[in-house]
Amino acid sequence: MTPSVEKTTSEVFDELYETVSEHYDQAEKVYVFDGYAGANPASRKKVRFITDLACQRHFVTKMFLRPQAKEKIADFKPDFTTVNAYKVTNKNYKKHGLKLEVFVAFNIEKDVAVIGGTWYGGEMNKGIFSMMTYWLPLDGIMAMHFSANKGTNGDTAVFFGLSGTGKTTLLADPHQYLIGDDEHGWEDEGILNFEGGCYAKTISLSAENEPDIYNAIKRDALLENT
Incomplete structure (x- = not known):
């Protein structure tokens, strides 16, 4: 079945977020990357990625801009956070009105995305690009x-x-x-x-x-x- 972009509700997003959170409560290892989308310090966005798969963390380390050593990572406050749980699928996708167990859900009010059921790193990359196409036009x-x-x-x-x-x-x-x-x-x-x-x-x-x-x-x- 071909993946599609579909509208959903905040209630469905909250359920998916809760499912992913429960998964991370049991995770043995968690990898976090803090960095930037955008080369211009005046317009770049701070992004955080949380995953329990090392190669996905490696992916975002390569694809996003890394903070310089002199910057204070301890004070990093992300503009957007993506939580990726590749082992988690949405068993209730039919009840939610969706077509697949795999999910990539973005909540632009909460500045959080949850991803489940896929190893593909490009979902994180293209997801932040989608957010940049929303944010940057607001600044001209x-x-x-x-x-x-x-x-x-x-x-x-x-x-x-x-x-x-x-x-x-x-x-x-x-x-x-x-x-x-x-x-x-x-x-x-x-x-x-x-x-x-x-x-x-x-x-x-x-x-x-x-x-x-x-x-x-x-x-x-x-x-x-x-």
């Missing part, structure tokens, strides 16, 4: 899905397209400075990357055709669905 900043690079003269090129259409391939020019390959904001000062890493498709990847992307796959890189 366009949030869009494109890749971008910058020339030696300061000229910027942007490449729009759906996932898998070649945005990352087009931006990987050895004569241009890479800004980012997926999620960006467009503000008065220029283009800003939301992420701290690249999220590239690896199908048919070769050193001959895409050397920059190919060479990025090394120690600490994370491959999904391969």
Whole structure:
């Protein structure tokens, strides 16, 4: 069955949150990442991810901007928190009017998301991108899905397209400075990357055709669905 985006209620969200919370009450290990979405300190958002799967924590460490050592992590207060429980499924999904046991539920009033039933790290990444497309326009900043690079003269090129259409391939020019390959904001000062890493498709990847992307796959890189 094809996943879909559906409206739900705050009561359903609260039930899912309670189910995830009960799971974490019994969890042997919990991994937490505090970081940022957005390269501009003036408009970035503080994000927190909680998971009990080490590779998901590794994923967000690579995909979001990490605080510098001098920053006080102890005083970190997130603008949004995502709680990921990959082992948890929604047994009451039919009663809730949903189509799947897997869930990715966002509550923008409480600034919390809960995810269950999937190992896929992209749900966390794309979820925060969705929130950025909500937050930033309120401050006069366009949030869009494109890749971008910058020339030696300061000229910027942007490449729009759906996932898998070649945005990352087009931006990987050895004569241009890479800004980012997926999620960006467009503000008065220029283009800003939301992420701290690249999220590239690896199908048919070769050193001959895409050397920059190919060479990025090394120690600490994370491959999904391969």
